[in-house]
Amino acid sequence: MRVLWLSAIACNGNTHSFLNYPYIEQFLNDFEFIYHQVIDSAYSLEDIVLNQIPCDILLIEGAISREFQRADVSVIEIIESYSKIVQKIVTVGTCATFGGIFRESDYENTSGLHFNQEKSLGNFQDILDKTVSLSGCPVHPEVLVNTLYAIKKSVNLKLDNFLRPKEFYAYTVHNGCTRNEYFEYKVDNHKFGELEGCMYYDHGCQAPYTHASCNKILWNEVNSKTRAGLPCMGCTEPKFPKQNLFETKKNMGIPEYLPVGVGKRTYLTLAGITKAFNIQRLQKKLFDD
Numbered sequence: 001m002r003v004l005w006l007s008a009i010a011c012n013g014n015t016h017s018f019l020n021y022p023y024i025e026q027f028l029n030d031f032e033f034i035y036h037q038v039i040d041s042a043y044s045l046e047d048i049v050l051n052q053i054p055c056d057i058l059l060i061e062g063a064i065s066r067e068f069q070r071a072d073v074s075v076i077e078i079i080e081s082y083s084k085i086v087q088k089i090v091t092v093g094t095c096a097t098f099g100g101i102f103r104e105s106d107y108e109n110t111s112g113l114h115f116n117q118e119k120s121l122g123n124f125q126d127i128l129d130k131t132v133s134l135s136g137c138p139v140h141p142e143v144l145v146n147t148l149y150a151i152k153k154s155v156n157l158k159l160d161n162f163l164r165p166k167e168f169y170a171y172t173v174h175n176g177c178t179r180n181e182y183f184e185y186k187v188d189n190h191k192f193g194e195l196e197g198c199m200y201y202d203h204g205c206q207a208p209y210t211h212a213s214c215n216k217i218l219w220n221e222v223n224s225k226t227r228a229g230l231p232c233m234g235c236t237e238p239k240f241p242k243q244n245l246f247e248t249k250k251n252m253g254i255p256e257y258l259p260v261g262v263g264k265r266t267y268l269t270l271a272g273i274t275k276a277f278n279i280q281r282l283q284k285k286l287f288d289d
């Protein structure tokens with residue numbers, strides 16, 4: 001399949017993440033980039049924006065603004081041109097999907113392709129059914145590559161309300177974290193990088209309300225942020241980035257954001273029960289004498 005990687009207002013973090021895909025050589029045998037800013041490709045940026053080169057998938061990295069140009073052409077015009085000929089459009093990363101950190105840029109009306117945070121923009125309606133959103137800052141390379149293979153094999157991807165494949169975004173990051181036992185018993189005696197403790201109660205972990213599969217599909221096939229001892233910062237969510245990423249905002253001792261599907265009353269009931277436990281094993285550091 002022929003793929004165009006179009007970089008809009010971006011830091012190229014998704015490109016760097018993609019370059020870490022362990023089987024990239026195999027991928028490049030199966031897909032051909034008609035243009036990518038760092039991978040050898042058949043056409044120059046000028047060729048791409050001045051012509052409509054035959055192409056199957058348009059990948060968009062970075063936030064969108066009508067003011068922002070590539071080779072003197074508005075990215076919106078480039079997207080409009082290629083969206084007419086491609087089978088699928090994939091927003092690669094949180095900026096292309098929701099606007100991300102570049103909502104704060106100097107370009108006017110900066111947003112994702114279809115969404116500004118959670119708000120649907122109502123634009124590009126004619127290509128809505130062609131779009132697949134892959135949020136993440138950056139997007140996990142396996143999520144990107146597996147989605148592209150699914151498109152190549154004409155798999156009918158089931159999508160959520162933000163057009164993200166449920167296969168990767170129906171779960172929360174909390175699902176599969178090695179610290180779940182500490183979460184259950186409310187133990188957050190954590191120092192960054194240590195093996196013990198859950199980081200939800202004091203250290204700002206957003207995993208219980210962040211939709212991604214970071215603890216099911218590990219990064220570099222080895223680890224995840226929360227397993228390594230750093231809180232999830234919610235990078236796949238529409239409102240990313242939030243502030244004060246390393247502390248849990250609370251009202252009257254209750255975290256402001258509760259796990260998906262858990263009401264305040266349920267949380268208080270569970271918290272009351274778990275307080276009754278004081279499991280010494282979980283209070284200890286694993287490598288203490």
Ligand code: SF4
Nearest residue numbers: 177198199200205207
């Ligand atoms: S550290 Fe985060 S992901 Fe891990 S159990 Fe606690 S809340 Fe869940």
Ligand code: SF4
Nearest residue numbers: 214225232233234235
């Ligand atoms: S653990 Fe959280 S912040 Fe880190 S990559 Fe996954 S979703 Fe993003």
